[in-house]
Amino acid sequence: MPTYIFIALLAPFIMLSSVTYGASKLPATVKVNPEALTSEPMCDPVIAPSWREAQEIEGVKIEASPVCSPDNPAWIAAAVKGTNNISMDTLMKTGLSPDAIIKTDDIDGDGDPDRITIRLEIMELNGKSPDFPGIVPTFDIAPGIQPGAWVFSPKMSGMSTENFESIRANPLLRLPSPVIRVEVGDIVQIVLENTHYFPHSIHLHGVDHPFAHHEHGGQDGVPQTSEIELMPGDRRVYQFQARQPGTMFYHCHVQTHTHLAMGLAGMIIIEENKPNNWLQTLNIGAGHVRHPSVAVREHYDQEYDLHYHAMDKELGQIIQRHNDPRLIARDMNQRYDITDSTEDYYTLNGLSFPYTLRESLIVVEPDQKIKLRLLNSGGELIAIHTHGHHATITHYDGVEHNPVAQIMRDVFDMAPAQRLDLKLETVNDGKHSYGEGDWLIHDHREKGITTNGMAEGGSMSSIVYKSYLGESNMPKVSHFGIDLNKYFTKEYYERRLPVWQDLDEWSSLGSPGEGSGLEDKTQTSLIYGVIGLLSGLMFYWIFSKRKSITQVMLGTISRINASKGSNQ
Amino acid sequence: MNRNILSLLIAGALTASIYAVAQPKDTINDEHAHHDHSNHSIEQHKEQPTDQNQDHSHHNEHQHSSDHAISHEHDHAMDHSQHTTHSPEHSVSGADDHHHHHMDHDHIMDHEGTMIMGQNFDKLPSSCQSISEEVEITVRAGRKYSAKFPGTAFAFDQQQWKVKPCSKITWHFVNEDNIRHQFMMHGLPKYLYKLGMFHLEVTGPKTVSGTMIVPGKDETFLVHCDISHHMEKGMKAQLVVGKGGTDIPSIPGLTPYNLTDTYEAENLPKVGDKVESSKMVRQITQFTSDNLQTYGMMLIGILLGLLCIPFIKGILKLRKKTENNN
């Protein structure tokens, strides 16, 4: 064997073995220090604890709501009595405009007001500012998740942020658009004051409303059929007197494919006409109805409004990219292609897990009947699964299902815009309920439990029995050794926190540290060295064999020539 | 044999190198992604602390103001009788004939949410010996005033007002839209103005008036509407006292924006395009007639070729015969 071949074999072996030696020493696990995380308290301490208690304000009975962030009781009192029938003191605690909810005239003489005027404004959340490189006013649907959004909001007074120095949205400005509750026969006027910089409208999906109104003009909200777009700075009145009860839907019908997904969608519930039926006209933030209607109280122990929604991250980013309304209009109307889009954020009552645990828990006790009203305002079918329970579907799209034919399920599929009324019975019989616990309620499309693809997130929440509620009014999971704290960090949703790092003491599934025994750079340069050496050897080999190679070449050429010659 | 080993080695080294090159690339991407996030978090951080500090102070102050309202001797309950005939049309007409509900001496609100906050008729700022002049300024607010500033949605009729130090100003705020607007001034001395604010708010079309006294120094005060994105979309101005201080940024037509959008040429339809497209039509017709010609020629060619077949066959046969003869 010639020496050069021996060298050629030896050198790469030495170099490669050094590389493989480095690779055999795998990097150590790097555990993220909890101190490095922007941890939020699981329950927001800003809320006054007294808000959770059963109480009476302005003569309005308000049910207890033992969750972390219950509704402001002053909001409920104002919604039940009307902002025109409460003291200035209570009104000041709401932040509502004094003309936000006007209730007058007991027309049918049954003890409750029948002329209801609701004023809604349109507000932007998480939009671009020309003054600083941030967004304003901010509304987080989950830790660090601030999608650009628009909402119908109850007419308020004062600042859109908490105060001048803060960029956080006033609590009245939030997702979802508020739930509206009125009675069959009420003369309802929804006054839309378009405070937003784009044209909008209201379409009353499922609500019995005339196509047009002699005083107010077009009423169906559709710029292609009944009315022109309501321009910024203008006001329009939508008037109706509903003849049928049911869980319905309202949304903007201007450029619906973007405006609905941006958040201009809410539940509107027509309640049965009953005597002394003072309704909670607005359920701000949806969720627990702390002052249910007479009809609901007759048949149920509790009532919850569950508004499921979905948002596309890229759509929301348009209002964070531009400040000029013309550029936003261009990108939304002409450049955004919904047929190429995907939904990224799944929300229940405007929030994603873990924030759903703060305000959208369904807190139950054994042997209760709970009315759940569900709306899917997302763009795709959803499939809500109630762990530990089968519930009965009583109404589809606001219309009662034949009581004899009503069925029980544990997965509730809902097409876009669909509403379902469910009767959840916490009877421990192995069918209605399997017993007490902290039972998940979630969209069973697996992406529905993610936030921008990051689990655990999305619209999931819990049906929690009171015995499973902890002191912080969050589900009591610590006795199972469960720590939910990691979800209350924005780093988790930035995908920077290894999900399983705390499952055992030595973080067997934590994050591997960078590099190996050899640094990546040295490893690469070594391998390049090997390649260089080998190519050098090849050139040497060609050079040493050049005589035989040229002979072979000449041979082939002559052969070709010869064959040509033979042809001739 | 040796050659085979060598080539195997080369192949092995190449795959290893590809792997090695791919690995660091991944980590680089990761670092990049993290970097982006950390940038983001820094931005957020800047806002968060002030935000939370303010949170609490705001809460206290809010609490305080409502306490104050309760302790006041006036009847704070809303006048119910006013609302019996309430309808949106009623509020549109909006004659300012309702009596105001005084909550305290510097916070007045009526049943439609018309609001005057931080009003000051007589308390002199410490920098003033006396009131230098009394002025009345009318400020109009509405969407139509944004027309002269492309890329805005709402605006005041003027973007700047100038007054002498220690002026007593009565502002007449005329909201010409059918929604809420605010005339909100910030940065005033806090010992005279709660939160350093003077604030008029009204749902239009309607006017609200309020009086205040400016301090004795040269200073420039921000005036804006705080309804979500009204300031960002144009409803922003400044009050210059004396020679004024630093300009407020991003006032339409007056001061530069801190952050500007990027504008690119767009492929908008133009009248010229129409002429060109009609030319295009002509070209297409010409093109198709040309095609007809070529196809026609091709057809003739094919026919000729078919006719020629027997002749060619004949020639080939002749050649074969001569070859055989050779």
Ligand SMILES: [Cu+2]
């Ligand atoms: Cu819209």
Ligand SMILES: [Cu+2]
């Ligand atoms: Cu405004």
